[in-house]
Structure formats: structure tokens, C-alpha cells
Amino acid sequence: xxxxxxxxxxxxxxxxxxxxxxxxxxxxxxxxxxxxxxxxxxxxxxxxxxxxxxxxxxxxxxxxxxxxxxxxxxxxxxxxxxxxxxxxxxxxxxxxxxxxxxxxxxxxxxxxxxxxxxxxxxxxxxxxxxxxxxxxxxxxxxxxxxxxxxxxxxxxxxxxxxxxx
Amino acid sequence: xxxxxxxxxxxxxxxxxxxxxxxxxxxxxxxxxxxxxxxxxxxxxxxxxxxxxxxxxxxxxxxxxxxxxxxxxxxxxxxxxxxxxxxxxxxxxxxxxxxxxxxxxxxxxxxxxxxxxxxxxxxxxxxxxxxxxxxxxxxxxxxxxxxxxxxxxxxxxxxxxxxxx
DNA sequence: ATGGTTATATATCGTTTTGATATATAACCA
DNA sequence: TGGTTATATATCAAAACGATATATAACCAT
Numbered sequence: 001x002x003x004x005x006x007x008x009x010x011x012x013x014x015x016x017x018x019x020x021x022x023x024x025x026x027x028x029x030x031x032x033x034x035x036x037x038x039x040x041x042x043x044x045x046x047x048x049x050x051x052x053x054x055x056x057x058x059x060x061x062x063x064x065x066x067x068x069x070x071x072x073x074x075x076x077x078x079x080x081x082x083x084x085x086x087x088x089x090x091x092x093x094x095x096x097x098x099x100x101x102x103x104x105x106x107x108x109x110x111x112x113x114x115x116x117x118x119x120x121x122x123x124x125x126x127x128x129x130x131x132x133x134x135x136x137x138x139x140x141x142x143x144x145x146x147x148x149x150x151x152x153x154x155x156x157x158x159x160x161x162x163x164x165x
Numbered sequence: 166x167x168x169x170x171x172x173x174x175x176x177x178x179x180x181x182x183x184x185x186x187x188x189x190x191x192x193x194x195x196x197x198x199x200x201x202x203x204x205x206x207x208x209x210x211x212x213x214x215x216x217x218x219x220x221x222x223x224x225x226x227x228x229x230x231x232x233x234x235x236x237x238x239x240x241x242x243x244x245x246x247x248x249x250x251x252x253x254x255x256x257x258x259x260x261x262x263x264x265x266x267x268x269x270x271x272x273x274x275x276x277x278x279x280x281x282x283x284x285x286x287x288x289x290x291x292x293x294x295x296x297x298x299x300x301x302x303x304x305x306x307x308x309x310x311x312x313x314x315x316x317x318x319x320x321x322x323x324x325x326x327x328x329x330x
Numbered sequence: 331a332t333g334g335t336t337a338t339a340t341a342t343c344g345t346t347t348t349g350a351t352a353t354a355t356a357a358c359c360a
Numbered sequence: 361t362g363g364t365t366a367t368a369t370a371t372c373a374a375a376a377c378g379a380t381a382t383a384t385a386a387c388c389a390t
Binding site: 181182183184186187201202204205206227229230 | 370372
């Protein structure tokens with residue numbers, strides 16, 4: 001899945017691994033993220049499979065590796081994109097702790113829920129700040145949709161965990 | 166984190182690896198799950214660390230490995246449980262596809278969203294059926310809370326993705 | 331101008347997690 | 361008696377993640 005994401009990031013032009021990471025950091029990082037330890041080996045693998053072309057180019061003042069999508073790569077990406085996704089597992093540590101809350105004394109439970117919901121509130125505000133910054137630039141509509149979703153999502157978590165207290 | 170879950174499952178009594186898996190399957194599987202490939206090696210590791218005691222006992226008619234929580238193991242679990250969790254990443258493939266939806270033709274987008282929300286609807290119904298079954302037995306309150314959360318969560322997803330169409 | 335910090339860039343290592351698969355016995359049913 | 365399902369343990373390879381090393385360029389302050 002990380003592979004498909006890495007192909008997708010090349011859809012609007014060739015990039016260095018570092019640029020991909022930077023782009024990820026300010027767009028998908030709150031719902032999907034990957035480190036350099038995946039990026040470079042994955043692009044190497046994708047090159048071997050003919051889905052990406054690597055060229056040494058002078059970009060940003062230095063001679064760097066620039067990754068370009070090949071027609072085969074674009075096809076693979078489009079194919080993945082068109083398939084209806086499976087329903088994913090929630091996989092949230094906070095919820096796992098709630099599952100075991102019968103083993104935690106009430107005072108600590110209340111404290112933890114208070115601290116957690118407060119962190120969620122701050123997180124929502126951070127995402128809203130990003131939205132304000134982006135609303136100035138014209139951003140691709142569906143990319144904005146994921147940001148809106150992120151805000152609603154963490155607001156939803158905040159509400160649910162608040163109600164548990 | 167899987168480790169702490171495996172300790173937690175022993176809090177209400179000793180179990181075989183298989184029993185832990187079965188328990189997980191009908192309680193946490195929709196928000197947290199692990200395979201045998203994690204369970205057995207992890208318990209082996211936890212035994213080496215003195216957090217779990219392994220004994221060969223006749224359970225369910227056969228001589229099986231039964232895992233028991235040691236005082237050190239319970240302490241480690243309690244310590245983990247008391248720490249306020251970090252906010253987790255959403256990490257949802259469906260949302261990643263939405264992020265790239267500008268590259269997918271409208272017809273396919275609409276079809277995909279329809280198919281996905283329909284799957285979510287079915288998923289919610291499955292969870293509601295589990296809730297009905299469980300409401301007969303008296304289940305620990307916080308375990309029920311996670312199930313209620315699951316239902317609300319997938320209903321929320323359904324609503325969000327429906328509105329995208 | 332030289333020293334320190336930040337940004338750019340690539341790479342590797344070890345650990346964790348996941349998915350698939352192999353194996354064997356006991357229990358149940360036809 | 362044979363076939364299927366449930367119980368049970370184990371291993372392997374692949375995927376993903378976290379931490380960390382390294383080096384140059386750019387920027388800023390003294």
C-alpha cells in the first residue's frame with residue numbers, strides 16, 4: 001500500500017525521495033505516513049519492476065536522484081486506485097486501553113480520559129490551522145476533502161472519549 | 166503494544182495461545198487483532214522476561230501450553246494501562262484513495278464510494294448483531310463501551326464517505 | 331569570514347507486525 | 361470408518377516502522 005502511495009505522489013511530477021517525504025509531511029501525515037526507510041528501498045524496488053525511472057539530475061542545486069513515473073507505473077497506480085478498498089481495522093491504542101479499563105482505578109481512568117481528550121482538542125486545532133493556511137492557495141478538491149475528514153474524525157474521537165468520562 | 170494486549174488478555178485467568186486468539190476474535194478483532202505468528206513468539210519472549218509463566222497442563226482434553234500472568238507481568242500491564250495514549254494515525258486505505266481521487270474519473274469515483282459505503286453499512290449491522298447477542302450476557306462495562314464505539318465509528322465513516330459522493 | 335544551525339538528501343539496521351502456510355491431534359457427525 | 365471442523369503450536373518471508381548515520385548546501389549571526 002505504501003508502494004501505491006509512493007507512485008501516487010509522482011502523479012503530479014518527478015520528485016526526489018526527500019521531496020516526497022516533505023510533501024507527505026504537509027498533506028497525508030495525519031492519516032498516512034512513511035519514513036525514508038521505506039521510501040528509498042521502495043523506489044529502488046519500483047525501478048527494478050519498471051514502474052519508476054531513476055535519473056541523476058541537478059535539482060535544488062545538487063546532483064540528486066529524481067524519481068519519474070513510467071507508463072507501467074501510472075497504470076499500476078490507476079488500477080489500484082479503481083479498486084474498492086477493504087474496511088480497515090481501527091487499530092487505536094486509546095481504544096485498546098478503554099477495553100481494559102475495568103482493570104484501572106476510576107481516578108486514573110478519569111485523568112487519562114481528560115488528558116487524552118485535551119490532546120485531541122489541540123490536534124483538531126492544529127489541523128484547522130492547516131486548513132486556514134491552505135484555503136488561501138487553491139488546493140486540489142479531493143486533497144482538501146481528506147483534510148476536512150481529518151478534522152471531523154478527531155472531533156468525533158474527542159466527542160466519543162469525552163462521553164466516556 | 167501487541168505485547169501489552171497479550172498480557173491484558175491473561176488478566177482474567179490463564180489461557181492457551183489458541184484461547185487468547187479465540188477471545189480476541191470475538192471481542193477486539195474489529196479494532197485490534199493479531200495472528201498466531203505474533204501470539205506464540207510474543208509469549209515466549211514474555212516468559213524469558215519473567216512476565217508470563219508457561220506450564221504444560223491438561224486443558225480441553227490435551228496437554229497444552231498454558232500462559233499465566235506473573236506479578237511482574239501484571240505490573241508491566243498496569244503501568245502501560247495508566248499512561249495516557251498518543252493520538253494515533255488514521256491509516257485508512259479508503260482515505261488514501263480519496264486523497265488521489267482527482268486522478269480517477271468521476272464515474273468510477275461514484276461507483277467506488279457507493280460500494281464502500283454499502284460495505285460499511287453491512288459492517289455496522291454485523292457489529293449491531295454482536296451487540297444484541299452480548300446484551301443477554303452481562304459483559305464487563307468497558308468492553309461494551311468499545312463495542313458501542315465501534316458501531317458509532319463505522320456509522321461515522323459511512324456518513325462521511327456518503328457525503329463525499 | 332567563520333562557526334553554528336537548519337534544510338536537503340540518501341542510506342542502512344534492527345525490530346515489530348502481518349500474512350501465509352505447515353502440521354498434528356481431538357471431537358463431532360454421517 | 362471416513363470426512364470435516366475445532367483445537368493447538370510453530371515457522372517463514374514480507375511489509376512496515378523507528379532510530380540513526382552521514383554529508384553537503386544554505387542561511388544567519390557574531
